[in-house]
Amino acid sequence: MTMSDYKWGMAVDIDACTGCQACVIACAAENNLPINLERDFTERRAIAWIRIERYWEGEYPNVHAYFLPVLCQHCGNAPCEPVCPVYATYHNPAGLNVQVYNRCVGTRYCANNCPYHARFFNYRRPTWPETFHNYLNPDVTVRERGIMEKCTFCIQRINAAVRIAKRTGTDAPDHFMTACEQACPTDALTFGNLNDPNSRVSQLFADESRAYTLQEAIGTEPNIRYLKGVATAKAGSDEMAAAAH
Amino acid sequence: MQDRPVLTASQINDELLWPVFELRRRHVLAFLPPFILVMAGAVAVTILIWQGLWITGLQRPAFWGFFIVNFVFWIGVSHAGTMISSILRLTQAEWKRPITRAAEVMTVFALVTSLIHPVIHAGRPWRIIYWLLPYDFTRGIWPDVRSPLVWDPVAITTYLTGSILFVFTALIPDFAIIRDQSTGMRRTIYGALAMGWRGTPRQWQLQGIFGILMSALILPVFVSVHSIVSWDFAASVVPAWHVTVYAPYFVIGAVHSGVSMVLTLMAFMRWIFKLENFIWEDHFDAVGRLLIFIATAWLFFFFLDFAFSFYTREEQEIAVMERRLLEWPFNAITIIMVMTSYVIPIPLWLNRKVRRNIALMFWTSILVNIGMWLERFFLIIPAIERKQELTFLWANYVPSLTESVIVLASFGMVAMLLIIFAKLVPLVPAWEQKEGQVFRSEVQIGEVTVPAIVRESEEPRAW
16 A cells, blocks of 8 residues: 555544543653743743643533644645745645654744644754653654644654555554554544545544534644534534534 | 025035045934944844744744734835835926935835844744755755745845846946046945946936836836735735735835835935935925825725725634724724824824924824834734634733844844945935936026926926
């Protein structure tokens, strides 16, 4: 199988998400994210490729919190791609929205144009304490200051899996996981090959009653779909209700 | 105007060229404040590049801030040159003669200053060349022409090239005058710059043709440059940036701030370089009248921007408009902006006495540019701070000291470059002045008095 036989996607089950943030930690560990200090949060420059947005619903005492894990949506029609003057972000044949760190000059236009706030700029040169140096993932580039970064769908794991599949002659490697998916205790995140109709993610995508995309009106055609039951969505925003109808 | 003293050609030379040959205390005094600002700016830029962008107030989601605002502002100011010299030349407005060069040179310097901003604003300025030039030949990777950030350098370098040509060709006869009046090293340098100008009829003819030709050719650029700069915003999907009205809105705003900046410059020229014999109250009067029209057109677009948002009734856009009008600090900015760029100056300018009062014109023109700077802030920042519906990440942009110093330094830079320029060549074109004098002078033929030279379609006009 060639690369273009794959179309990677993810289903995010909001009904299952408990907002535990394990995915956030797993992502940071897997992808060599810089350590976010208090300063980074107060300056609003913290880098977290996946984040849990927490929204409150209802009036006290009938308050309901729901959690929205947001990561790069790997849009099929990505607003970030055409605005980059140096092709640092482009669409690869497997449907991934890829960031090429070496090309990036840091105009930050892509980040402005991302409706999901999924892109992060390295305002500072990332540093780790001496003792952390051996913990860094050797498969992932450490990003310099002055460039953009964002969720890659753990492309290092994808490439390794595709290589193994090629070597062993098996079909779509549906048996590997992204770091966030692996860490999720409630199975809220499901990653896989959308071109394989039998993959779990394809089946979840086909769930007409629950699947919707974030900010569908912009027409970005994301490769991530959110799953949310109608009953709870009714109390949420119009958009959610419309998408989950 | 007809009762103005008619200066002889040598008087014009003397009065215009003395700053080139003499250094006076007021020149140094005028030079020092902008020079100090530029030095402060140089330190700030060095720290910025050395430390990285964390010393700015930029964060997420406001990835663009003061630098982009200031970039747009200076691109706007650069529109004055074309407005004054090309449009007024094509419409044969005789009064523009003494202010053409200053306006054109300000165009060039404003463009150069504005070009610094995208460079220092980039995360890795040392790699900026890969943005502007095709780079990876071996792998066939070229700059992405779909990106408005590629259109920008194309438009701006075209405009810069055109403006430099415009300024330079208009300078050639004056270079020749300085060459003829000087000796030694200066003679050699100005001789080279004058490129063998002897003032033959053929040379004058070519120079005239080139002036008209450039005026016409640069007009499309005049419209396109700021349109393209506005597309940096209009081509995005950010609500309230993503509007078609931005292009004409930016262009008319650019002309408003640019022409006002010319007024400021004219006042300075009178005070620093003693050009009272060339820049008269009449010129302030004429520019003031022009500005009343431009400012009103700008106000129309200001309302149009709101009208379009409310007409579409898109929630997100209306939210941005609401933020612009009602939320602190943008409500204050909106009020100051409308007051300074329209409500205060325009009624004043309607009064002929005010238009002929140089101090008042100076201060009102400063007011307009405060307003127009805030306008860029008002157009760019509120939308990006409240982007889309993911309310979780809304944040307010607070500029840092470094950014503010660089913004101030950009004003110093344009002023400093202008003062240096004025010490090298006359700010009022001597040859245009003489030409204007010839056109105005009258000869007695028999019993009637007629203009000495009549250009096609030109009636002697009392402006």
